[in-house]
Amino acid sequence: MVSSVKRFLIGRPLKSTELGEQKLNKTKALAVLSSDALSSVAYGPEQILIVLITVGVAAFWYSIPIALGVLILLAALILSYRQIIYAYPHGGGAYVVSKENLGEKYGLISGGALLVDYILTVAVSVSAGTDAITSAFPALHDHNVGIAIIFVLLITTLNLRGVTEAASILAYPVYLFVLALFILICTGIYNVLTHQVPAEWHTPVGTPIAGISLFLLLKAFASGSSALTGVEAISNAIPNFKDPAPNNAAKTLAAMGGLLALLFSGIVLLAYYYGITPNDKVTVVSQIAEQTFGRNFMYFFIQGTTALILILAANTGYTAFPLLAVNLANDKFIPRMFKIRGDRLGYSNGIITLGLASILLIIFFKGKTEHLIPLYAVGVFIPFTLSQTGMMLKWLREQPKGWRKKLFINTLGSVICFVVTIMFFLTKFAQVWPVLLFLPAIVFVFTTIKKHYTAVGEQLRIAVDKPAVPIEGNVIIVPVAGITKVVENSLNYAKSLGAEQVLAVYVSFDREDEREFEEKWKKWQPNVRLVTLYSQYRSIIQPLTKFVDTAQHKAGESNYRVTVVIPQFITKKGWHNILHNQSSLLIKAYLLYKRNVIITTVPYHLKK
Numbered sequence: 001m002v003s004s005v006k007r008f009l010i011g012r013p014l015k016s017t018e019l020g021e022q023k024l025n026k027t028k029a030l031a032v033l034s035s036d037a038l039s040s041v042a043y044g045p046e047q048i049l050i051v052l053i054t055v056g057v058a059a060f061w062y063s064i065p066i067a068l069g070v071l072i073l074l075a076a077l078i079l080s081y082r083q084i085i086y087a088y089p090h091g092g093g094a095y096v097v098s099k100e101n102l103g104e105k106y107g108l109i110s111g112g113a114l115l116v117d118y119i120l121t122v123a124v125s126v127s128a129g130t131d132a133i134t135s136a137f138p139a140l141h142d143h144n145v146g147i148a149i150i151f152v153l154l155i156t157t158l159n160l161r162g163v164t165e166a167a168s169i170l171a172y173p174v175y176l177f178v179l180a181l182f183i184l185i186c187t188g189i190y191n192v193l194t195h196q197v198p199a200e201w202h203t204p205v206g207t208p209i210a211g212i213s214l215f216l217l218l219k220a221f222a223s224g225s226s227a228l229t230g231v232e233a234i235s236n237a238i239p240n241f242k243d244p245a246p247n248n249a250a251k252t253l254a255a256m257g258g259l260l261a262l263l264f265s266g267i268v269l270l271a272y273y274y275g276i277t278p279n280d281k282v283t284v285v286s287q288i289a290e291q292t293f294g295r296n297f298m299y300f301f302i303q304g305t306t307a308l309i310l311i312l313a314a315n316t317g318y319t320a321f322p323l324l325a326v327n328l329a330n331d332k333f334i335p336r337m338f339k340i341r342g343d344r345l346g347y348s349n350g351i352i353t354l355g356l357a358s359i360l361l362i363i364f365f366k367g368k369t370e371h372l373i374p375l376y377a378v379g380v381f382i383p384f385t386l387s388q389t390g391m392m393l394k395w396l397r398e399q400p401k402g403w404r405k406k407l408f409i410n411t412l413g414s415v416i417c418f419v420v421t422i423m424f425f426l427t428k429f430a431q432v433w434p435v436l437l438f439l440p441a442i443v444f445v446f447t448t449i450k451k452h453y454t455a456v457g458e459q460l461r462i463a464v465d466k467p468a469v470p471i472e473g474n475v476i477i478v479p480v481a482g483i484t485k486v487v488e489n490s491l492n493y494a495k496s497l498g499a500e501q502v503l504a505v506y507v508s509f510d511r512e513d514e515r516e517f518e519e520k521w522k523k524w525q526p527n528v529r530l531v532t533l534y535s536q537y538r539s540i541i542q543p544l545t546k547f548v549d550t551a552q553h554k555a556g557e558s559n560y561r562v563t564v565v566i567p568q569f570i571t572k573k574g575w576h577n578i579l580h581n582q583s584s585l586l587i588k589a590y591l592l593y594k595r596n597v598i599i600t601t602v603p604y605h606l607k608k
Contacts (some may be wrong), residue, residue: 026252030168031174033237034256036316037120038178039301039309041263044227045271046284047560051220053278055211058203060272064146067268067395068199070224071261077228078257078415080388081235081249083406089246092327093235101390105443110383111328112442117379118317122358124376126151127312127367146366151311151360156355159318160348170312177309178259182300185266187294201275222423226377227264233320234410240319322350332453333446357592374428378435381421473560474499475551479544479587480506480567483524491601504530505547506539540550540583541590552597563598564591570605
């Protein structure tokens, strides 16, 4: 039943030899890996206006030079991550760059920040898309959390089916969104050029505005830079590209940068010329669309594709999170299970973990994750800053051909990213302070896991120069609850091991019962020694484990081993288990952590 449902949802298992077929071409990769960055066009320009309106509508002309600054930062990031793609073609992005050039701790800060950021990407994107839907259908507003969870489950299931299949489906709404915005921008600019937009709707560029300060402009710049979240995803996901992977990834990154620049600058220009004012109930893109087309088909087409792209922006996290987790797992900073490919050759443990974590976040914040956006943005700009700085040190150390040009690009990017990060802390500290707690906590967890793996490796490693100490013998203990076929089956198995001594141990709660059982045992198994233990507190585990400890202590004096053979009957149907005491499981759980005690379960399968 479970297997059938799994096959229906995820599809048939793929052979390892089919891995090449699961790689992305540039067209699909652009849709899957750019959805987060492109979706930020829907709220990035609005963030600039929200800061400027504190001075007044007349200050909106400053959005144009601020947007220009954001585009300069975008260009620096695109050029920098293009260099990272070629320098580190196996993926890993900011984590690998920071670790190799700045040190392990900085790499873990980058990796931890990005892992958390991808979880926030899913939660914020899906919640924002759900808000767009429930705004159009107010009757659904009370079900925001449930709808968001359903979307997360759908996207998770789609990604479990494989990256290629997910990309094939998700490419259509992403490109529809790009098409819709290009139509909007082109039509809007045409209206501006043909003087269909009144000049009094906007303040002329260069008009002096009282109250404007450098701090306010930097705050608006930092807020607008939230549109650049997701730019790093392609450098993390290089292994998902078809060969030659670095070349295809670099071209996809350039295409994403070009599209993001055009859409972002187009929306900023139209918002300026149309004199759009931020509104809690209506987005900037919605106002521009209504001013341009009215409430007709094109308006609803733009709104529908915007809602879709906001939801599907979550898919960038599903593509980048598992691959970043693989890099961290390879370095033994997170559990090895994240390195395992699932039935459809995707890193399913990473996909499932991301889905569950984002669902918990949505439930905890009741689908209102707007307060997480600054935390989400600062979580990106910390790795941005570290990766740029790491590349600076790389060029200074290696000095390859053309290194001065590369150094200038990374220095520019590093300085701007650092300024943006500081501005987030200065202006939105009440929302971003948790990063000062969870990043050290994540680094601590990473290093603790690494210490564990190192300790395990040291203990499991075989020293060739030290000969193994042979085991001289074996004492077998068989806990028995009665005279049954289950016990008989286990005793026969114990005898077949050829041990020097087989002991049957019976725990009694009553003295009379103890004497009766001993008499029956002598008649049934006279050749197997029976040890009876009286338990006045009606506990099986305590007297049995004490007896094992005693046997283990005596055996330990000469290199003997103690083996506990546990009889267990297996019911025909799973639900039958709730009708029986699970004593064998409890005994196994208690004895599992005892040194030099070997535990063997002998199953006896019931037929009815």
